[in-house]
Amino acid sequence: MHEQLNFIIEILGTISFAMSGAFAAMQKRFDPFGVLIISFVTSVGGGTVRDILIGVPVFWMHDIFICAVIFGSCMIAMLIKSLENKFRVTLFLFDSIGLGLFTIIGVQKGLSAHLHPIICLTLGTITGCFGGIIRDILLNRIPLIFRKEIYATACIIGGAVFLFAVKYLTFSYTFVQIFTIITIVAVRTLAVKFQWEIPKFYWSDKNNSEM
Amino acid sequence: MHEQLNFIIEILGTISFAMSGAFAAMQKRFDPFGVLIISFVTSVGGGTVRDILIGVPVFWMHDIFICAVIFGSCMIAMLIKSLENKFRVTLFLFDSIGLGLFTIIGVQKGLSAHLHPIICLTLGTITGCFGGIIRDILLNRIPLIFRKEIYATACIIGGAVFLFAVKYLTFSYTFVQIFTIITIVAVRTLAVKFQWEIPKFYWSDKNNSEM
């Protein structure tokens, strides 16, 4: 049961991130193979970094199914793109769901490797955020997550909620997973809607200079 | 015989990419040590990522000879640079040959690790393209391969040709390798000469906005 749910979560997260990467690459007018590569890297980037850090085999090296899912998602993204043009909302929603799903997978993998909860939280954040970070590096822009939309923050909050619930509460595992994802999507959506920003308490003066 | 040919291919690819990296760094007016670092990273970057993904020891960690080759190539590139100034053609040619050579090595390493052909093709593409991608990230520009010159495409076509020939045809191994390299160099040269572009079929409208 857990296995099946984890599998579905991984596939959904992969689809979400593959599409998010494909849309971003198409907006930069990359050629189809460029779109495919960005889509692939966005989708597997976070998990790849996580697996290398933990020291376990990289998850997609023996998993041709994941590659097929990414390829399919990328194709669908290209076709949807030619039909309609409502990027922002689509991109945002896919990104948020993928973020939630991947954060959970990262924390779980860390727990399986018997690592400290703080390291698990870090691995969750890496799994959730690094795909997008690598995507933005390849598109030559400052990773969005550092400046806007309470992105990493949503990720860390969601991961902490998940860790706490898994460790101390008696809810079913499935419920905790769904609740975590809803939390992350909600935090991000509310943050964008009401333009929340984390107070930058270190800006006590009017210094705007970029050294 | 195979061993020797593979060795020669690896050295030639290393020289090509080291020079390509050195030329790119000199054009940005990096200092000599910066040129050396970019040269090194361009040359070993793709193979390093490949080895980490497969989970085998990184190829240049116990191979001081490769380091010497890169150092020598970088020096020669600096000297050639001070004598003449014909960048574009030189850079392009070195880059294309290196691309072909490294793609083959990547596919071969994947086959040796008994991975699925699609994963082998991916590893070939990574070996061929990631050195240049890392170089362009370090030079703070959008990696060329995503926008121009049918770069990744040449790599994927070459890798597919190689895989198909190795699996299903009865030509000698050496012939297949040389044929693959010629294919990749030819695809790239023709693409640049006739300004081929892969149709971006998802651009049905006149939307140029970069979100």
Added chain:
Amino acid sequence: MHEQLNFIIEILGTISFAMSGAFAAMQKRFDPFGVLIISFVTSVGGGTVRDILIGVPVFWMHDIFICAVIFGSCMIAMLIKSLENKFRVTLFLFDSIGLGLFTIIGVQKGLSAHLHPIICLTLGTITGCFGGIIRDILLNRIPLIFRKEIYATACIIGGAVFLFAVKYLTFSYTFVQIFTIITIVAVRTLAVKFQWEIPKFYWSDKNNSEM
């Protein structure tokens, strides 16, 4: 004794680089979690790449103390930032000390893994420089080390001095370590003060074109 000194060196280097990353991120007006991530990546980036290349477990995966040190350094950097505004000198000093400390750790780890001295020197350079390189990539700017301040050069010189002294001289280990750090900080400080530049001998003509 060696163990203790190495431990202190690692902590000091971690603090230096965490603060250097935090200051750089605050100057770009990242939100606090963004500052924390940049701080973390700058601090552990070089050592992480080194450990992955050598093929040993990544040092901070089982070391919650390092994470706490980075978190603390990052907090202190944020608080200092709101009180005073003297970036350049602080940033420069922290960066130089961290560079020296991390270069030594990298060379030592290479020697422990019985690698060739040239590879050890490369690993020292990677440990010292890659945290800053990743930081600059994330901030979407050309890594400083390639263009200015004799940065990588100081690192390579310091590493070479350290290697030479460890192999051939009879000074105490502690003395060699301190001498190496002073060398690196001195080279960088003098280079900035007197605006030293390594001669770019390949610029014999007036070509400034960026291809």
